[in-house]
Amino acid sequence: MKLKICGMKYPENMLEVGALLPDYMGFIFWEKSARYFDGIIPELPKSIKKTGVFVDAPLEEILEKIQKHDLQAVQLHGHESVEFCETLKKNMPKLIEVIKVFSILDTFDFAALKPFESVCDYFLFDTKGKLPGGNGTTFDWKVLQQYPSSKPFFLSGGIGIDEMEAVNEILKTNLPVYAIDVNSKLEIEPGLKNINFVKTIRELSQQL
Template sequence: MKTKICGMKYPDNILEVGSLLPDYMGFIFWEKSARFFDGYIPNLPQSIKKVGVFVNETVENIIDKVQKNDLQAVQLHGKESVEFCLNLKTEFQNLKLVPIEIIKVFSVADDFDFSVLAPFEAVCDYFLFDTKGKLPGGNGTTFDWKVLENYPSNKPFFLSGGIGIEEMDAVNAILKTNLPVYAIDVNSRFEIEPGLKNVQLCKDALKRIDTDTN
């Protein structure tokens, strides 16, 4: 099971969390976020994939951030269309930036219509399901994971949305189902303040996921 720690902001904290070897670390390039990242990413272990999080950004600006920060994945957290994802994927291929992963986010409520996912399957590598809230992400609340029982696809996905240490038993329970959960994504519930992660909490969570899913 893969793990992602998102909303990183401060170099020393990035290095501390990086020493725990999550599979992904997320950096938010949306200026309205309290976790907006505009610094530099220190050298991390090569096993960690750096993810740029974008909200309704242009293809050109995404590519600029990818190249400047040596990103291995982009997370599209806005209202990006199928055509946008295809254009981005094509530009990555043209610039020989493949295999940069494209993660398309969908905000989920109890009445989520899973049929909207089908056109995106060919233009992204993963889906990410987050809780529908006032902000594109980082709302700190979970959605009812039972809605995922209606998931109609084999496309692997990241599970996100207000996951804290208290949810680890529920996380491990869903990992034992037939759902194609690819990664667990944590953010605000593991923070001392926006963008500053509690390293011990992160360590405890990664250990529990690793231990309980092996």
């Protein structure tokens, strides 16, 4: 089970979390977020995929951030179209992963995913809330029983230590869960992760 720690904001905290070797580390480049990052990412272990999180950002901005921060993945958290994702794929360096986010509350029309399958590497399912991510609440994971695709996905939305048992239950199904994405439930304040919480969730994720 891959682990993504998202919403990193402070370089020293990034180094502390990086020492625990999560598979992905997310940086939010959306100015309205309390976890907005506009600094320099310190040198992290090579195994960690630096992931830029964008919300309806222009193509040029995404490409600029990829180059500036040497990103290995891009997470699209807005209303990006299939055409936008396709154009982004064509203009990016080859080995950049594209993660397309879809927000769920109680129901979801999974037919909406099909056109995106060929233009992204992973889906990410998050909880629909006031903000595009970081709301700290979990959606009804039973909805995922209707998932019709074999494309692997990130599970997100209010996941913390207390939710790991439920994550384990999902993994017993045939759903292609690739990674869990954690953020606000591990925080001291927005963007600052509690290193002991991160350590615990890292250990739990390695057991899954």
